[in-house]
Amino acid sequence: MTTRAASVSARLPVFPWDTLADATKRARAHPDGIVDLSVGTPVDPVAPVIRDALAAASSAPGYPTTAGTPTLRASALAALERRYGVSGVAPDAVLPVIGTKELIAWLPTLLGLGGDDIVVVPELAYPTYDVGARLVGAQVLQADSLTQIGPRMPRLVFVNSPSNPTGKVLGVDHLRKVVGWARERDVLVASDECYLGLGWEAEPVSVLHPSVCDGDHANLLAIHSLSKTSSLAGYRAGFVAGDPHVVAELLAVRKHAGMMVPTPVQAAMVAALDDDEHEREQKKRYARRRGVLLTAVRDAGFTVEHSEAGLYLWATRGEPGRDTLSWLADRGILVAPGEFYGPRGANFVRIALTATDERIDAAVARLAE
Numbered sequence: 001m002t003t004r005a006a007s008v009s010a011r012l013p014v015f016p017w018d019t020l021a022d023a024t025k026r027a028r029a030h031p032d033g034i035v036d037l038s039v040g041t042p043v044d045p046v047a048p049v050i051r052d053a054l055a056a057a058s059s060a061p062g063y064p065t066t067a068g069t070p071t072l073r074a075s076a077l078a079a080l081e082r083r084y085g086v087s088g089v090a091p092d093a094v095l096p097v098i099g100t101k102e103l104i105a106w107l108p109t110l111l112g113l114g115g116d117d118i119v120v121v122p123e124l125a126y127p128t129y130d131v132g133a134r135l136v137g138a139q140v141l142q143a144d145s146l147t148q149i150g151p152r153m154p155r156l157v158f159v160n161s162p163s164n165p166t167g168k169v170l171g172v173d174h175l176r177k178v179v180g181w182a183r184e185r186d187v188l189v190a191s192d193e194c195y196l197g198l199g200w201e202a203e204p205v206s207v208l209h210p211s212v213c214d215g216d217h218a219n220l221l222a223i224h225s226l227s228k229t230s231s232l233a234g235y236r237a238g239f240v241a242g243d244p245h246v247v248a249e250l251l252a253v254r255k256h257a258g259m260m261v262p263t264p265v266q267a268a269m270v271a272a273l274d275d276d277e278h279e280r281e282q283k284k285r286y287a288r289r290r291g292v293l294l295t296a297v298r299d300a301g302f303t304v305e306h307s308e309a310g311l312y313l314w315a316t317r318g319e320p321g322r323d324t325l326s327w328l329a330d331r332g333i334l335v336a337p338g339e340f341y342g343p344r345g346a347n348f349v350r351i352a353l354t355a356t357d358e359r360i361d362a363a364v365a366r367l368a369e
């Protein structure tokens, strides 16, 4: 490898999951096997309606379009309206992406940000916001409030409601303030809405909802993943919608960079976006798992904060998260230490709801021992 190539990876953080090797080994040694609640990867079968659409589109000799088929764009906008009350997005203000991690990691690059620019990310956050900023050498500012940003002028602000890792939901008032502030300064707000359909004790709202943006999508991007709501993480399927000028610019750059969603996946996305039944079923599965796990975790003496939406319990035993990780690993349960998501998570662990009912029930039984 050339020195220049190696210097890009050197800008990036250590891949944190590599540090779980010891805990993983101990959890695997449990006689009834590991319950892996660390990564949050979906495990439920893909709905037949989606698999059929993928199979039917499998003869795809030609290149797909970067913009996505008109049908896919229409389905994405119809789903936004039906499921989340978002209306008024123009047909060319939406774009499919190869999973939203791809878009998030490359957004600062696609927008032409550089070393003098500031990217704001939540204090406890999905690590890819930081990765995207580092790829262009931008400065990262961890801030949950506009006060923390002060007089600084970022180019890009990420918000994530419901949050990974905490499950916290930002209310309409909070989001309205962010939107108003960003518009006054011509800052772009990228709202990662990966868990928007998974509200339990709160009703998450899109940044594009009229109650937040008054029907004006300027300076706003909503980023939607099909990975969790439709269990499609293996397909790599998501889309971005919002400010028509920004979406047009993303399309113009992505066309050159070959960032195309494969034709069969585009067809599968249409099926997933047109069908709310499988999405409701999936939500019910997670609701059940959350219910039993939340009770078991609390009964085992944990305090659970936020977690009113999304796919994680944000939990503490009032000790360093690494100690909790170890305590759980001895019971064959693997979780993610809160420090993966920022220094404020040091005393927490993130417990994912993404395991089969059988594995979740095994975790519940072990926590009661």
Ligand SMILES: Cc1ncc(COP(=O)(O)O)c(C=O)c1O
Residues within 6 Å of the ligand: 040, 098, 099, 100, 101, 102, 104, 126, 160, 163, 164, 192, 194, 224, 225, 226, 227, 233, 237, 238
């Ligand atoms: C907050 C958040 N955003 C985005 C993603 C990426 O999802 P995908 O790339 O599967 O669309 C994840 C995945 O876990 C996530 O937690």
